[in-house]
Ligand SMILES: NC(=O)C1=CN([C@@H]2O[C@H](COP(=O)(O)OP(=O)(O)OC[C@H]3O[C@@H](n4cnc5c(N)ncnc54)[C@H](O)[C@@H]3O)[C@@H](O)[C@H]2O)[C@@H](O)CC1
């Protein structure tokens with residue numbers, strides 16, 4: 366499609382959306398030298414015709430040809446070029462799109478700093494100017510947008526954590542890129558994908574076979590807790606319970622058994638001999654009896670030998686928290702010799718301990734490298750969970766809530782993921798481990814989002830979170 370026609374089409378769609386979001390007002394357009402600036406100028410023209418009071422400002426004196434032509438035409442229509450947009454009710458940011466290739470310098474650096482102090486609603490075209498398209502890092506600085514209208518296909522950077530403080534509400538403006546063209550370039554199963562609700566829901570074992578029994582619905586073993594971190598064991602258990610797993614066994618230090626049994630009456634709580642400081646000292650269990658194991662929350666490093674025992678087993682495994690810290694001491698690459706699937710769920714600190722040489726400039730790349738180096742599925746926790754498998758496929762969960770930034774929230778995820786894993790193994794399901802892992806991450810986040818509706822962002826402690834897991838699925842099932 367001719368570039369000029371593409372720009373016309375895209376900017377028409379952008380204008381329609383801007384009219385919906387901010388009906389008639391005084392609008393200031395920031396124009397860059399490239400085609401992002403060209404888009405902005407077509408938007409300026411369209412809004413002018415729709416009765417908006419439009420002003421244009423560009424810090425550049427040279428433009429790409431198409432952009433220069435649009436600038437000339439906008440001027441011929443009487444749209445004023447001004448030096449300051451502070452009196453506007455809305456700003457459209459068309460300074461840079463995916464063509465930003467280097468650090469921003471003055472005078473544009475100062476301009477962006479200034480715009481960010483204005484407190485005027487701001488819509489960025491394609492991505493907030495200043496963000497690097499793939500990593501989502503600010504190259505020197507970046508526009509803080511109220512809305513980002515991303516064009517055509519999601520830019521990876523918008524889904525990465527560093528971009529979060531800049532993008533505001535992000536939405537996609539579809540402009541009919543033919544699927545065949547996308548497949549021709551990215552393949553039929555593009556390596557980087559954004560998790561959607563429909564996709565995540567499709568991996569849930571929501572319809573149980575009519576003639577099933579508890580052992581067919583998965584047997585999960587949780588190994589967690591210590592005297593010091595008793596709550597971690599409980600939260601992991603509650604996460605496991607919500608997964609719908611058929612049988613839940615929980616191995617904890619002996620002294621924790623009464624507490625767990627009283628809160629999780631349906632679980633089989635296995636009291637283990639403990640060390641002087643109350644960590645699990647010994648695990649006398651036939652691990653082959655379980656479909657999957659989730660190990661780590663609250664163990665302390667005193668239980669490192671238990672982690673080694675679990676790693677040596679041939680059971681599919683979710684490893685979290687102190688399980689990861691123990692693995693870091695053994696070396697993450699030892700996972701390569703494991704005989705069964707492993708899913709690692711580190712937060713950033715644990716990730717750095719496991720992979721001390723990782724380059725975290727681009728988290729997506731770092732997670733992918735970690736999965737390749739360990740042959741495990743690696744789920745990096747954070748505001749935007751990124752998950753990769755050893756084959757290089759990457760998934761990012763785009764919707765979450767800062768309410769989940771809270772102690773114990775990760776333990777819930779471990780239990781939930783373990784429960785889904787056990788069910789998947791028991792059912793010999795065709796759902797891939799990667800799909801199942803992304804479903805757990807999505808589910809966890811959706812429960813948090815639902816909880817915020819009635820509890821506010823302050824009220825989603827990890828225990829409360831577990832009570833929203835099932836209602837969040839029920840709400841999606843109704844839709
Ligand atoms: N598929 C496409 O190619 C489409 C592109 N479109 C628009 O075109 C944009 C990309 O256009 P361009 O490739 O022209 O790139 P941009 O408009 O993002 O900006 C590139 C311009 O900025 C300059 N520049 C780069 N880094 C700089 C820095 N640090 N300081 C100062 N100047 C710098 C470059 O020399 C170039 O002139 C997209 O983001 C989108 O808005 C749309 O028009 C429609 C479809």
Ligand SMILES: [K+]
Nearest residue numbers: 461490492494
């Ligand atoms: K932009």
